[in-house]
Amino acid sequence: MLDLAILGLLQEGDLHGYEIRRRMRDSLGLTANISFGSLYPALARLEASGAVTATERAAGVAPLSSGAAMGSLSGELAALRARRTSMARPKKSKKVYRITPAGQAYFAELLATPTSPDDARNFSLRLSFARHLAPDVRLALLQRRRAQLVDRLTEVSTSARREELDVYARCVVEHTEERVRHDIAWLDGLMAAESQRSTHHSISQDPSVGHSMAPANE
Amino acid sequence: MLDLAILGLLQEGDLHGYEIRRRMRDSLGLTANISFGSLYPALARLEASGAVTATERAAGVAPLSSGAAMGSLSGELAALRARRTSMARPKKSKKVYRITPAGQAYFAELLATPTSPDDARNFSLRLSFARHLAPDVRLALLQRRRAQLVDRLTEVSTSARREELDVYARCVVEHTEERVRHDIAWLDGLMAAESQRSTHHSISQDPSVGHSMAPANE
DNA sequence: TGATCGTTGTATCGGATCGATACATCTGTT
DNA sequence: AACAGATGTATCGATCCGATACAACGATCA
Incomplete structure (x- = not known):
């Protein structure tokens, strides 16, 4: 299911479709590149069901800090206004997606539900998000x-x-x-x-910058 | 593509759908079981295009040696006749598929055509049939x-x-x-x-050996 | 005897996914 | 300026999947 991957990536920050695809390739374990013919319909489904909100904004604008939590409509208006006033030229428009509380609940439900034929892709996806479990x-x-x-x-x-x-x-x-x-x-x-x-769970929790196996070469 | 797998398996003998699925699992490298929702429509497509012929026959009949090369209609008739005469009970009916010369040509074409995103499944499939290359x-x-x-x-x-x-x-x-x-x-x-x-053959010119990063195609 | 369960076997349905393609903007090179 | 390539959104038909239904058979057990 693409919904799980999309929502999981959106939980770490707002993203647009192209970036979601890139992170699916090298931030998750998905070997084959996901198809845009799957990704954009999935994003439309999630937006229609209220799990995410889309905000169209021009390039060059600060990624997140301008509007605090603007929704879809106000976001589009803000993008248009910025296009006319501060930005002279209509730059490349990206649809940035943000997860909603309903989307977070949906994500938790998808992640906890075991899939019947738990194939490699499904498992890798769930394991990538295992810190939410x-x-x-x-x-x-x-x-x-x-x-x-x-x-x-x-x-x-x-x-x-x-x-x-x-x-x-x-x-x-x-x-x-x-x-x-x-x-x-x-x-x-x-x-x-x-x-x-789980035996000593109260030790320091900074596992992110622990041991790197020197992947810079080759 | 399922067509390639089906035709490749049928080249080693006539099979019915359920057996094709089993051989895809443990005779080819397909890790995940193929779905019947894919297999039966694919078989119907291949039959409609003339790449295979289907013969419905009852269980217990000798697998191949009765009729030499009977087509679909005569095969059904033979199955019905055998069901009435030699076999008293109408046993489980299987649709046994056989590849045609047109199907063999289609198989050769599919096998030789390189797929654009050569993923693991496609490659394993082609390698399994590499003796035909x-x-x-x-x-x-x-x-x-x-x-x-x-x-x-x-x-x-x-x-x-x-x-x-x-x-x-x-x-x-x-x-x-x-x-x-x-x-x-x-x-x-x-x-x-x-x-x-290939040391038996005389390697007159082989420009791509040794250049691992040289995709001479496209 | 028959009642129930697992295996074998064919088939279809709706939805998810794919590969190809189109279109547009930005960036860098020549 | 012309061109190629990366970025970005979007849609189309075909294919593939998971679920489900149906049916016949074998085995096990009460």
Whole structure:
């Protein structure tokens, strides 16, 4: 669901569509770029349902601090006025989206609701927003994903007559299986970190600038 | 595209819809189960376009050897006749699909056509059917995928301000990056196996070997 | 006996998503 | 000035998905 990704990104600040797409690519784990044919209808849906409000504003204006919490209509008027008075030329217009309290409730509901076929994309999305979850719900998310991966592994090992496949198909199947094993090990590490995090939860909370693995090169 | 997967599986023998879905899961690299809401319309499309023929036959009948190459109508008649004479009870009816020469041509065309955003699913599918490709086209497929993964890696390393992300989002991003690196190494191994497999041939000119960042296409 | 449950199997519906495309503005290069 | 490329919004048809319904079969258990 795109709604979850959009609302989660909007909770960290107001964004316009193009920037939402960029952050989905490199701030979330989404490998494939999301399509504009999905993004803009999703934004229109969210705006129609009252989860977000859109504010059209010209470029060059300060990103947030001008109007405190102006809605859609007043925002458009302000953008027009600024276009005529201070800005001589009608610059590029961006529709900046802001999440509403109803949108935050919707986000919390989406995030807590477990999806029936919890595929990789859905799980990565939920894990990216896991700081909004209670520790027990967070751990349940990891365990459910792990159980599903283990299920897939046993299914593959039982029903795959691999000797009937040719070189390339078998190569793909084996690589898939290896990736599943790797993901299970990764989840085990995450769960260990979770339980360690819950034992002494009152230590310093600045995990953002802790250890960087020197990604500057290459 | 589902058409490619369906036609590729049908080239190894006649199958019915449910079995096609099973083989997509554990004979190809498709991690997520394909939906019936995609599979059955795709089969109907392929049948309407003449790429496959459907034969409804009862269970318990020998899978292939009864009628040599009967079409759809005669197949249905044969199934009805067998149901009345040899089989007393009207068993479960399966629609068995068989690929036609036109379907084989369509398959070859789909397999050779490079997809613009060559995502993981598309690539795994094509690699599973790589034995139908010429060695040079096969190698080009691997190199194109590798170039795309390298592109993604450089994009991520440049534009990701990872220190702004919280623990969970950064964890997801790093795991994604690690998986991309792993896939690149896997592709390198495959390409090495390919070039070793082609040592029998005389490599007169092969300009793209060694230039990993050279997309000669488009 | 039959009652219930899980598996196999085909099919459809509405909505979500995709790929392609169009259009417009800004920025940098030659 | 001319051109290319990034930025930005938007729509279209086709495809894909999740849910659901329906039906026949096998197995298990009371």
